Amino acid sequence: MKIITGNPGTGKHTIAKLISRKLNLEIIDINKIAISEGVFVKNNGTLDVDVSKLKKIINKMNSKDSLLVGHLAPYVISSKNVELSVVLRKSPYKLQSIYKKRKYTSKKSLENIGSEILGIIYHDTVQEFGRKKTFQIDISSKSISATAKKVKSIFKGSKIEDNVDWLQLVLKKGDMQKFFPY
């Protein structure tokens, strides 16, 4: 399986749609599978995805012609089933405006921006699938078509990826308190 992951709003679904058409891959949308299979656990009154149940289901769907898409990717597929994974990264300042448009609560917005600044999904993807199978792309100043092209080339064997260090950027701008208020 090929993987596209990254925090909400980084462009996963936009890019997956384009790529899947060009490379003839079948999209497996993690969130949709979780809903259709009803794999949720209660957590303080909210519903969280039951990742261990979901992992069993998704591993069974493994195929070389599928493209797994979702922020939970590092937690729901075994490394042995992963050919290559791309982590989309986006500047916390750009994410902030996307989350505003999506009307995320400030808690949800801060959680996801914090995760992006610290690079948690990238870290976990490298941890789970290995450094050699994981590539990150900073889409902040790329067009959709340039991003799709870059992802496609990675899936075809290119090893060129971007350097991302949001922590340095946020520190330099003096915005740590703003993004990590507690």
Ligand SMILES: Nc1ncnc2c1ncn2[C@@H]1O[C@H](COP(=O)(O)OP(=O)(O)O)[C@@H](O)[C@H]1O
């Ligand atoms: N280079 C880019 N690649 C992908 N999406 C982009 C890019 N630049 C801007 N966007 C926009 O980012 C927004 C979030 O994209 P979306 O695919 O919904 O993200 P996700 O599926 O990760 O939540 C969309 O409005 C999309 O048009």
Ligand SMILES: [Mg+2]
């Ligand atoms: Mg999406």
